Amino acid sequence: MTAPPRLEVQSLTRSFNGQAVVENVSFSVEAGQVACLLGPSGCGKSTTLRLVAGVDMPDSGHILVDGKTMCDAATHVPPERRSVGLMFQDFALFPHLPVSENVAFGLKGGFSANRDRVRELLARVQMSSHIDSYPHQLSGGEQQRVALIRALAPQPRILLMDEPFSGLDERLRDGIRDETLALLKEEGTAVLLVTHEPDEAMRMADQILLMRRGRIVQQGAPYNLYNAPVDREAAGFFSDINILTGKVQGALTNTPFGEFLAPGVADGQEVEIVIRPQHLKIDFDRAGRGPAPTAENGSAALARVRRARFLGRESLVEFITDNGEITLNATVPGVFLPSADTPMWLMLRRDRVFVFPKK
Numbered sequence: 001m002t003a004p005p006r007l008e009v010q011s012l013t014r015s016f017n018g019q020a021v022v023e024n025v026s027f028s029v030e031a032g033q034v035a036c037l038l039g040p041s042g043c044g045k046s047t048t049l050r051l052v053a054g055v056d057m058p059d060s061g062h063i064l065v066d067g068k069t070m071c072d073a074a075t076h077v078p079p080e081r082r083s084v085g086l087m088f089q090d091f092a093l094f095p096h097l098p099v100s101e102n103v104a105f106g107l108k109g110g111f112s113a114n115r116d117r118v119r120e121l122l123a124r125v126q127m128s129s130h131i132d133s134y135p136h137q138l139s140g141g142e143q144q145r146v147a148l149i150r151a152l153a154p155q156p157r158i159l160l161m162d163e164p165f166s167g168l169d170e171r172l173r174d175g176i177r178d179e180t181l182a183l184l185k186e187e188g189t190a191v192l193l194v195t196h197e198p199d200e201a202m203r204m205a206d207q208i209l210l211m212r213r214g215r216i217v218q219q220g221a222p223y224n225l226y227n228a229p230v231d232r233e234a235a236g237f238f239s240d241i242n243i244l245t246g247k248v249q250g251a252l253t254n255t256p257f258g259e260f261l262a263p264g265v266a267d268g269q270e271v272e273i274v275i276r277p278q279h280l281k282i283d284f285d286r287a288g289r290g291p292a293p294t295a296e297n298g299s300a301a302l303a304r305v306r307r308a309r310f311l312g313r314e315s316l317v318e319f320i321t322d323n324g325e326i327t328l329n330a331t332v333p334g335v336f337l338p339s340a341d342t343p344m345w346l347m348l349r350r351d352r353v354f355v356f357p358k359k
């Protein structure tokens with residue numbers, strides 16, 4: 001028999017003043033997995049986390065840890081008996097305690113009874129030399145590492161993290177995220193991490209739970225959410241997007257860039273054709289002639305450069321089609337800075353285009 005998921009949440013609902021803030025939310029997290037609750041401000045991420053922690057009660061739904069019910073209509077296991085570790089944005093360390101006692105805080109007997117475990121954890125995050133330091137003597141990144149191992153010291157079955165990296169200097173962040181991830185994987189903890197930053201979710205998650213207005217609108221591996229978004233909003237959450245509109249006739253829509261498939265969409269219905277800026281194909285103009293149409297890229301449409309900017313890793317070029325109707329942004333790796341009004345041919349890679357019925 002396979003083990004039940006480390007954390008399982010079924011049909012969780014929570015309302016405040018008659019307004020559902022978390023609605024019918026279901027997901028599960030396996031041991032050693034990181035699941036990211038990702039969504040805009042106010043969509044219900046922290047509320048979901050508080051329900052799992054047990055500091056708030058759902059109106060309905062079930063929460064199970066290792067197959068054991070923590071919460072349902074008849075049960076409410078208190079937070080301290082859920083084997084859940086917490087790490088929040090303001091992960092305040094205890095200022096009057098040295099690092100050793102901060103890390104040992106959740107362990108019976110404090111540091112003196114748990115020297116080996118505390119030393120081992122400090123070594124794993126390269127903080128051994130700070131064992132006697134006080135929090136005010138540590139940098140932001142060092143404090144964050146102490147907070148992380150403090151949460152992990154009692155070996156919780158589940159670690160809940162609410163925007164744990166948002167207080168950190170941007171240059172520190174990627175390194176600390178990677179270190180954190182490595183430690184979490186080693187410990188085999190199941191992690192539920194809340195963030196509103198898609199980059200952070202892509203970097204950390206095995207599984208992304210994309211939330212909007214209290215509901216999970218899509219869940220899956222980062223690759224799937226990026227490359228097969230459920231709707232325009234989901235596509236636009238991960239990067240800037242270009243949007244063209246068209247009307248469907250015979251499961252196809254015709255545009256200056258050729259035809260696009262719109263399977264299952266009724267005749268006359270409007271659709272939005274969505275493509276990320278890095279997936280445009282750009283070709284130079286050769287005496288008014290563009291590349292021949294292909295199955296991969298459709299037809300080319302003539303456009304002119306409005307503006308080109310260098311962004312460091314890539315260049316961003318804004319185009320407007322020659323009929324003046326469609327503006328499109330393209331990104332190109334490295335330096336690509338054509339001057340304004342340069343005519344160029346644009347194509348949309350068919351394997352990178354998403355077609356959605358217009359809402």
Ligand SMILES: Nc1ncnc2c1ncn2[C@@H]1O[C@H](COP(=O)(O)OP(=O)(O)OP(=O)(O)O)[C@@H](O)[C@H]1O
Pocket residue numbers: 016017021039040041042043044045046047048196
């Ligand atoms: N105790 C409460 N009473 C009333 N409304 C609440 C309560 N807690 C949360 N809310 C409301 O529920 C909604 C979701 O809040 P939540 O804190 O879960 O959002 P979030 O997704 O974590 O947002 P952020 O990214 O800004 O932290 C918000 O509109 C908030 O005002």
Ligand SMILES: [Mg+2]
Pocket residue numbers: 045046047162
């Ligand atoms: Mg929040």
